[in-house]
Amino acid sequence: MRLGLKAKLTIAVGLATACAFLLLGVRAMREGAAMARNAAPPPLSAKAPVPAVLLVQAARAIRTGETITAAMIRNAAGDPARFPAAATSAEVVGKVATRDIPMRALIPRDAVGMESKLAIRVPMGMRAVSIDTTAEIAVAGLVRPGDRVDVQVVYPGADAISGARGTGRSRAQALLQIVQVLAVGEIVVGTQQPSGVEGALSSPPPPARTVTLALTPEQVSTLSLAKSTGALTLSLRNPADSAQVKLAIASSAGPEPVAVPVPPLVAPPVPRVAPRPAPHAIELVVGDRRETIYSGSAGR
Template sequence: MSSTTLKIVAVVAVLLAVVLAIIGFQMSRNYAEQAQKAQQRVQQQEVQQTLAVVALKPLAAYKPIARDAVALVPVSVVPANPYESIDDVVGKVPLVDVDAGAPVTRRYFKEGNVLARIIPPGHQAVSVEVNDVIAVGGFVRPGDIVDLLLYLRGGAGVDEPQSRVLLKDVRVLAYEERIIDRPEGIKEDEKQRSRVRTAVLAVPDKDTTRVMLGASLGELRLALHSPGEPVAAETAAAAPDKAIGVSELTRIRPPPSVQPTPPPPSVEILRGSAREVVTTR
């Protein structure tokens, strides 16, 4: 082989080596960039993950959640209103079934309305229809203590019209459509004030049927207590109901008889033939 041919072969080999080196460098650079991008994506996913309580097995509705049925795990998609502590979930009762693997959120549970949370133990919330006259001129407010009065007309087992205290020391839980008073400065519509409204009372469990029967037989009225007046521990069933009938109310009592004034005591003194009477006062 001539020297010229050898030179050409050597040049081609050098060029081929340079091309291969460039291709290898480009491939390694692309591989490094792809690896770096993949690592960044993984890091971004790890940053975006949030710890949330997830059901490890199906949770049945209306049954308390056991501690081993849930776990705190990272989630990529943050659910609405999640729980971030297992202690916040254990013992709660869901209203619907929760599938395994689903995040346990607050929408599964009954938080309870404000009125239900303020009912005293052993009582029930009973609404009575009232207007401004029945509700002490409309001045009754939630939290007040009232007596529930009942007026019975004659008939339907009642010999004569009468009035009595149906329940004593009843707490008003709500009046109109509010459980607490409106802020100062908000004026109420007079048309709305004149219509019939409701008052929600905390009635002892054993007296709810008593209130229902009384409302169906007669007219109810609220009697407001003074704020400083102590509330009796006993219910109206054990307290006098102050019942009074028409015959007693309209009875004409004779005036008290006037007794003659007795004469003052006296002492008779005899001095010989003389006789003298002396009063002691």
């Protein structure tokens, strides 16, 4: 049985249409599978590590009252979730230790503070002593809290230009070395200096009249004696200079001055008071009667 031309065309068109729908279905299935793969959650992986934070630990034992500097600490990587109380370097430098911190121990935040009182900043075993200063004594007023200075003393002799004079030549010597400055005027080490208007150029602080030093009890006695008998001068040190230098006592040049004898003071003579005349009695004589009307004394 032969098909006609019209039937053949109908069958051919039907087959082509079926093939087209089949291709479209396969394409749609592929696109759906690709979308499903993209929308699927990523496979579970290992937990991401928590980034470490640079905490700080004590490079040496820090005592109560010490002002913490960068040389006293070192960085240590740590997990802040494991050590929530540990501080960073920005939180401890310039602050004072409120309790003892062992060597290599992480520094907790509650172990440091911004105490403005001088007493808590005096190192253990030391004493705070102030001396009166001028621009000449305190390196033109450039000494700042936290600096290290040497203390010299000049004992004036008979050749001193002005002020009190002693006997013999004037002498100068290094009295104390590597002394920490705790305060200049009212500015205490480790505290913020009061500033002016925000954004304005900061003006230099007014010249301080006192400098407070950290001394041992023995050094306090030495300085107190020198203050009462001589004139003190401060010399500024480089922060990295920690050498103790042995210096000889310097004395003024020239011949030994001869003390000019001072004549003794003679007391002026005491004026002599002329003696008062001795009182005499007055008698009244009437006939053979005598009557004393003045006996010569104050009372009658």
